[in-house]
Amino acid sequence: MNAIWLPEVIVLAGAIGTLAFGLAARRSKAMSDLAMTLALITVVVALLPTVGLIGTVEEGFAGAFRIDGLTLAFHLLILIGTGLVLLIARDGRSDGVPPQYLAEYAALLLFAALGGMLIAAAADLLLLFLGLELLSISSYVLVGLKKTHLGSTEAAMKYVLTGATATAVFAFGMSYAIGLTGTTDVYQIGQTMADAGFMARYGRLLFVAFFFLIVGAFYKLASVPFYMWAPDVYQGAPTAVTAFLATVSKASGMALVVRLFLGSFAWVAWEAQPNVIKNFWSESTPYIAALSALSMIVGNVLALKARDVKRMFAYSSVAHAGYLIIPLAAVNPMMIDQIVFYLLAYLLANVGIFAVIDQVGRDRGSYDLSAFSGLYHRAPLVAWALLLFFLSLAGIPLTMGFFGKLNILLGAVWGGHFVLAGLLVVTSVISYVYYFAVLKQVFMRPGTTERPLAFSFGTATVIALAVLGTLLGSLFPGEVMRTMQQAFDAVQMFGIYQGRL
Amino acid sequence: MRDWLYEPLSAERFGWMVLSILILLGVLLFLVTYAIYVQRKLLGWMQSRVGPNRVGPYGLLQTIADVLKLLTKESFVPTHADRPLYLLAPIVAFAPAFVVFAVIPLTDRIAFTDIGIGLLFYIGVASLSTLGVIMGGWASNNKWSLIGAMRAAAMMISYEIPLVLAALGVVMLAGSINLVDIVEAQRGVWNVVPQFVGFVIFLIAALAELNRTPFDLTEAESELIAGYQVEYSGFRFAIFMLGEYVYLFAMGALIAILYFGGWLPPHPALDFIPGIVWLVVKTLFFAYLPFWLQATFPRVRIDQLMTFSWKVLMPLALVNIAFTSLVKTIAGGVS
C-alpha cells in the first residue's frame, strides 16, 4: 500500500506547525515572517509525494479516500495555486492584514488548500462535505482577515451568509442522495442507481438530489445561480485571498462537481418506457447547459460595467466558471482533460494578474482601473507579462487560454452543443472589451507618475513562473495535453460498471 | 422490577410502574426535606451553632414548616418580566433533575429502565436544568438574575466537558455506557482506584454542575443576593430549590455508581446486606459531601472558575483518557 494520504498529512502538519510557529512568535515580527516561509516550504514538500503518486489508482479508509488521475491532477492544481498565492501573500503582508495575524493567514491558506485536496480525493459524500466545509470556513476567515477594513468585514459577512445557504443546499441534496440509495459512497450511489427499476421508482427525486448537490457546489465555482457573492467578496478580501478564491477555490469546486457528476450520476441508464433507454447525462444536459450559458452571459456582461479591477475579475471569474461547466453539459471522452487544461491556463494567468494587481494596488492605494495607467512606462517587463496573461484569459489565438477554449469548443461541438459553442465564442469576444480596457490603461494612458514601480521578490517570482507556464502551454499545447493525459489517465472515471478501480 | 421491561405490558403492570415512580418521587421528597435539615444542622455544628431546634423534637419538623410557609406565601410575577418564560423556568429547572432517576439502577434487579445509553442519557438530560436557570434569570428582567444566569451558562459550558471526559475513563474500563454494566464491571475493584484522577475531576466538575460551594456563583448571596432566583418567591422559589436538591441526590447516586461500585459491597463478605442499602449509603455520603465542603471552602472568583476548568481540569481529563487507553492497550493486549 502506498502512502496515499501523505500529501494531505504533510499539508495538515504544515498548517498546524505554522500555527504553532505563530504562537511561539507572538511578538516577534521576523518569526511571523518565517511562518509564511514555513507554509511555503510545506506546499513544496507536499508537491513531492503528489508527483510521486502519479499513475497510482488506489483507495484507502474503507473506500472513502481515493487517489486517481482526477485527484492527482487537482492536487497539483491546488498545491501550485496555493504556493503561488502564498508567495503573493508573503510579499503583500502590508495589504491591510494586521501583522500579528500573519501566521494565521498562512495556516488558514494551508487549511483551505487541505479542504480542497480532501474534496479532490474524497469518494465518500461525508468526506466530500468535510473537505468542502474546511475549505469554506477557512475562506470565510481569510476574507475577513483585514479586521480594521470595513469592506473586508462586509465581504466576510456576506460570504459567510451566502456560503451557509449554499452549504445548506448542498447538504439537502446530499440527504436525498443518501436517503434514496442508502449509502454515502459516491461510487456505491452510482451502482445502486443502476439497479433495475431504481430510476423508474425514484428517478425524479434523484434529479432533485443531483441539482441540489450540483447547485450547492456551484457556489464554490461562483457560477449562476450562486455568483452574487463574488464581486463584493473579491473586492473586500486581501488581494492574495482574492487570487486564492479565484483559482484554488474554483479548482476545488470543479473537482467536487466532476467527482459527483462522473462518479455517481452521469453513467446511469434506465429503461424509461419499454425499449426506450435513457441515460442520466443526456437528461441533465439541458439544465447544466442553461446554467453554463447564463454564467457566461451574466459574467461577461456585468464585467463591462466594473471600474474596480478586483470586481471586474469577480465577474470575469463567473464567466470562466461558465466556460468550465461546458464539458459537463457536453459529455465527451476528453472532458476531464479539457477541464484540467483550461483550469491550469486560467490559474496561471489569474495568479499572475493578481500578483500585479496586488503590487499596483498597494503602490497606488486603489484598485480602480486608472491605477494601472502608465504602467508600461513604470514597469515595462511586467506590462508585457500582463499582456500575455490578458491575451491568455481572453483566448486570443496561440495562447494557452486559446487552446483551452479550443478544446472545450471542440468538445461541445463533438457533443452536438452548437449553441454552447457559439455562446463561448460570442461571450469571449465580449470579454475582449473589458480585458482591453485594462490593457488600454497599461499601455496607452499616461500615468500620473513615471516613477519606476519596483516589484518585490515574491511577486516577481510569481509573475515569472506564471509567464513561464503560460508560454509553455502556448508554445507546446499538444505536448502539455499529452503529458497530462499520460500522467493523469482519467479513463477510470468512465468505467464504474467494470468494477471500481 | 427490571424484569418488567422484558415482559408484555398489561394495565396492571402499567399501574405498578406508575406507582413505583410515585414512590420514588415520595422518597426523594422525603430525602430532600431532611437533606435541608441535615445541611442546616451540619453547618450549625461546624460553625459552633446549634442549628434548627425549635420546630418538633431536635427541630426535625423545621423544613416541613418551611415548605408550608412557602406554600402559603404570596408569589407574584414582576411587571417587567417575560411572563411565559418566567412561569416555565422552575418547571424546566426541576423536571430534568427528576427525569435522570429513570436511568439510575438501584440494584441489578431494581431498575426503572435498562437503556443502553444510560450514562449519555443522564448527562444529556441533566444539563437541561441549566436551561431552566437561564430562562429564569433572563425572564426576570433583573440585573442580579441575569448575571447569575449568565454565570450558570458559563459554568455549564466549562464544566460539562471535564465531567463527560472524566466519565469516559469509566466507560473505557467497562466497555459500555449502560450503568448496570458499568457497576457489574467493578466486581473486582471499584473504579475509584484505577480512575482516581478521573474521580477527582468528576467530583469537582459535578460540584460545579450542581452550583454548590465553592462554585455557587450563580446564587452568590453576598454579591448577587440570590442570583437567578431573586425575583422568585413562594412555591416557584421552592421548586427551584427542590430541583437543586434532587439533582444533588441524582449526582450522588451517579458518583456512587460510576466510581464506588454502586450496590456492590466493599468486600464480598458483606454480601448479606442488600445491595440497595449500599447504594443508598454511598449516595447519601456523596449527596451530603457538598454540605461539608460548603462549610470549609470560600467561593472562587468567576475568572478563576473558568480558567481552572479550561486550563487544569480539561488537559488533565485528556491526559487521563490517553493514559487509560495506553494502559488498557498494554495490559489488555489489544490486537
Added chain:
Amino acid sequence: MPSLYWYNYLVVVLFIALGIGLPIVAFALSRLLRPKHAYAEKTTTYESGAEPIGTSWVRFKVKYYLYALLFLVFDVETLFLYPWAVAFDRVGTFALLEMVIFLAILAFGLFYAWRKDVLEWK
C-alpha cells in the same frame, strides 16, 4: 432476551410527566392557599431597593461567545469519543492511533486557544 425498546422510553415518558406534573400540582395547590395582594410597587424589579434603571435585556460581550465556541468544539469531540470508548476493546490499535491523532489535534486547539488568551475571563 432484549428488553422491549419502547418500554424503556415509556418509563422515561412517565418520569417526564411526573417531573412536569409535580410543579404544576404544587403551583395549583399554592394558588388556592396563598394571598394575592400585588400592587405596582411590589411588582417592580428588585434592585437593592433603588429604582431600577433600564432593562437588563442586554447583549453579552464577545469573550463569552468564545467560550461557547470552544464548548461546541469539545462537546462534539466528546460525543465522538463515547462510541470509541465503548468499542475500545474491539477496534484494535489502528483505532487507538487514529484517536490519538484526533486528540492531539484537539489538544493543540486547546493549547492554541490558551496561548491566544481565549481562556482568560476579562
